[in-house]
Amino acid sequence: MxxxxxxxxxxxxxxxxxxxxxxxxxxxxxxxxxxxxxxxxxxxxxxxxxxxxxxxxxxxxxxxxxxDFSAEITNKRMFIARDRRAGRDKRGDKIRWSNKAKRRALAVLQSTGNPFLDLCMLKGRFPTNRARFxxxxxxxxxxxxxxxxxxxxxxxxxxxxxxxxxxxxxxxxxxxxxxxxxxxxxxxxxxxxxxxxxxxxxxxxxxxxxxxxYQMLGRVGCTPCIYATKGDVRLLAGSNPEVMDRVRNWEGQVGQASKKGFAAFFQGKELAGTKPGEVSDLVFWERHQIDGILKWAAKEGPFLREDWGRAADDGPSQGAGPRCGSEMGLCE
CATH class of the missing domain: 3.40.50.620 (HUPs)
Incomplete structure (x- = not known):
């Protein structure tokens, strides 16, 4: 009825x-x-x-x-173009978008029709453990x-x-x-x-x-997920290299749309033992953008829970770290 x-x-x-x-x-x-x-x-x-x-x-x-985030992206373009704010943030960086950053962001900040990419360009970053939007x-x-x-x-x-x-x-x-x-x-x-x-x-x-x-990665959800393990990255790089190519392209687009000019898909944990601000931005982003992550993942050795949270549920390391999911059960 x-x-x-x-x-x-x-x-x-x-x-x-x-x-x-x-x-x-x-x-x-x-x-x-x-x-x-x-x-x-x-x-x-x-x-x-x-x-x-x-x-x-x-x-x-x-x-x-x-x-569809096209309306939000249009509003973000208007905000960037008109930004005249004064002052600095807690790191001493200017709050206002510089003219150079404005030109760079406005050149790429357009709806692509891909929800994940459009959302990340809108945010100027990829989701992390603490900002899993x-x-x-x-x-x-x-x-x-x-x-x-x-x-x-x-x-x-x-x-x-x-x-x-x-x-x-x-x-x-x-x-x-x-x-x-x-x-x-x-x-x-x-x-x-x-x-x-x-x-x-x-x-x-x-x-x-x-x-x-489940036979390939042990889980179903975003590919890759921000909680991917070293093993997941290795497996995807070998079996689906186009996934890593896509991440590389997305990092470029999201980085251009951000105020900083850089973006890394995997930065929820300090994989290389550094946090933003502890080393120069160039060193941090080089280590954490996808090519740096692929080098890290290629190194032999057991999975360490400090690498970043395990994504696969119900596996041998269940509960070892954060997992992607919600009370609504929308990812599994």
């Missing part, structure tokens, strides 16, 4: 959201379930292929959402806005089925099975008490294969 309750599954292409989708279809029928995928523009090609696979095998259509802007807000449009425009109650398990992380160990978010908007987490074995068994029992990325 058009005015009935809409049961929506936030589908990432990962194991938990896939199992959640299967449960929803089993209980309600595929005609009463809407699978929604928030496309960051930084997904592995295997994830896009896996969504096609699920559509074919289940006879469904996945709604694919991509945020990617999940918020590219996943959470996109889903929430979509749910709100259904509630407001279609007049329907929406129940969002989320693939969240309590044993995934400390952040999720107290996750409620069902909760009211707002009027007409509920979250339902049917897997809260499941184990990882339960999840893969559910997928196999339905005659489906899990996303092949």
């Amino acid at each position: 058009k005015n009935g309750t809409l049961h929506m599954v936030g589908l990432s292409g990962g194991k938990d959201s896939t199992a959640t989708l299967l449960l929803a279809i089993d209980r309600l029928g595929k005609e009463n379930v809407r699978a929604v995928f928030a496309d960051t523009g930084n997904e592995h090609p295997e994830t896009y292929a896996y969504l096609d696979y699920l559509e074919h095998m289940l006879g469904i259509q996945v709604v694919r959402l991509r945020p 990617c999940t918020e802007w590219l996943k959470r807000d996109v889903i929430v806005e979509y749910v709100d449009s259904v509630v407001q425009d279609e007049g329907r109650t929406v129940v969002v089925w989320q693939g969240v398990r309590r044993n995934e992380s400390d952040k999720r160990k107290h996750a409620k099975k069902i909760e009211r978010v707002a009027k007409g908007y509920y979250n339902f987490r049917p897997l809260v008490d499941w184990t990882i074995e339960d999840v893969f068994r559910c997928i196999a029992d339905h005659g489906l294969s899990a996303n092949p990325l």
